[in-house]
Amino acid sequence: MSKFRLLRRRDDYYRHFTALDIGTDLIKVLVVRREQDGSGTVLGVGRAPQHPSAMSGGAIADIDAVIDAANGALEAAEDMAGTVPGQAIAGIAGELVKGFSSSVQSARERPDGKVDRGEMRELLKLVEKRALREAQHLLELDRGYGDLEARLVHSSITQVRMDGYPVSTPIGFQGKNLDITVFNTFAPMTQIGAIESVLKELDLELAGAVAQPYALARACAGKDAWEQGAIFVDIGGGTTDVALLREGGVEGTRMFNLGGRAFTRRLALAMGVTYEEAEARKLRHSEGLLSPDQERQVRQLVSADVEVLLQGLALCLRDLNRGQVLPTSIFVCGGGSLLPEVIQQLNQNAWSQGLPFSRPPQSRLLRPHDVMNLKDSTGELQTARDVGPMGLANHALRVDAEDKDMVQSVMRGVLKAMKV
Secondary structure, X not given: OOOOEEOOOHHHHHHEEEEEEEOOOEEEEEEXXXXXXXXXXXEEEEEEEOOOOOEEOOEEOOHHHHHHHHHHHHHHXXXXXXXXXXXXXXXXXXXXXXXXXXEEEEEOOOOOOOOOHHHHHHHHHHHHHHHHHHHHHHHHXXXXXXXXXXXXXEEEEEEEEEOOEEOOOOOOOOOOEEEEEEEEEXXXXXXXHHHHHHHHHOOOEEEEEEEHHHHHHHHHOOHHHHHHOEEEEEEOOOOEEEEEEEOOEEEEEEEEOOOHHHHHHHHXXXXXXXXXXXXXXXXXXXXXXXXXXXXXXXXXXXXXXXXXXXXXXXXXXXXXXXXXXXXXXXXXXXXXXXOHHHHHHHHXXXXXXXXXXXXXXXXXXXXXXXXXXXXXXXXXXXOHHHHHHHHHHHHHHHHHHHOOOHHHHHHHHHHHHHOO
C-alpha cells in the first residue's frame, strides 16, 4: 500500500470517490476527484469481466462472484489514480427497478401567508407516501418473482411551482396553489441489500445509489434536451435501460431484460461456435474487421435481434408516455449500442410506428464528451460504453452541489424522519 496515498484527512476523504457500475458483462470503476468549481476529474479507470452467473436481469445473482470482479476493477482504478477513496456511488439497474415522477398539489388555506419549511415538509411527506404505495403496486404486478418489498433508492425534487410559476424554492413565497414534483427510484429490498454487501466487502462506504438511466439522462442532457425533452437508452449486456426526459425533468425510467448477451448467444448458436468466439466476432463486426462472408452472416443475425430489442424499446415508451407526445431526440449508449445496426434501425424508424411522436425521431450515439462537468485525465474513456459510469460520477457531483440547496435539505430531513 506504500504506493497509494490514503485519504485520511476529512477534506481529502470527501474530495475523492469511486463510481461503481456493476454491469452484466463488465464491472467498470472510476476514481474521481471533486474540484473546487464543482466539476470532477477522472484519475483512474478499471474494468473487469463478470462471471456468466454473476448477474440475472441486471441484478446481482452471485454476490461472491461480483465481489471478485469488482475487486479487480477497483484495484486497477486505484493503481492508476494512485489513491484509495473510501466512498462510492453505485448504479442500480434491472427490470425490477422502478423510477417515476410523483406530484402533489396543495390548495393553501392561507394564500397570504409565506411558505415555511414546516409546510414544505408536510407536503413532501405526502408525495413520498404516495410514491411508495405506487412502487409497491408496480412490484406486486411482477408476481412471478415472488413477494418483493420496495425500498427507496434515490429521491430528488425536480419541479416546484407556485400558482403555476416555476420557482427554485417556494420558501418565503405567498400564493394559493403550491405544486411539487419528485422523482423517486425504488428497487426490491434484496437487490439493495446485495449492493450494500458488495460495497462492505470492498471496504467502501456507500455514499449513494442511483438508477443508472436517471443518472445518464441528467448527466448528458444539454439545453435543448431540457427544453424539448429527450429519450436516453443504455444498451448493456443483460438489460436495456430507458429514461424519459420531459417538461424539464426526468419523468420516468424503465428497464427490460434484453441486451448484448442475447446477440452473442444467437451468433454462437447460428454459427456453431463457442460463446467466446461469438463475442469476439460481434466485437470485430462492430469495428468493421470481419471477412466479407462473416460480415454478411453476422449482419443478418444481429439485425434480427436489434429488431426485437427495438420492439422492447417501443413497449417501454408506450408505458412511459402517459398519453402525451414523446420527445423526438433519442440518445444511445452502452456496449450494445456499438453495433452499427442499432443506430441504423433506430433512424429507419420502422420501430416507432404507432408511438405518439410529433415527427420522426432522430437518434445518435452518446460519447464521453457528452457527459457534463467531468474531465478524463486518463485517456481511457473513449466510447459509448464508458458513458454509463461517467453518468454515475456526474450524479455524485450533483448530489454534492444539492447538499447546499434549501429545498433538497428539507427533502433529506423528510426521508430521514420516514426512515426510507
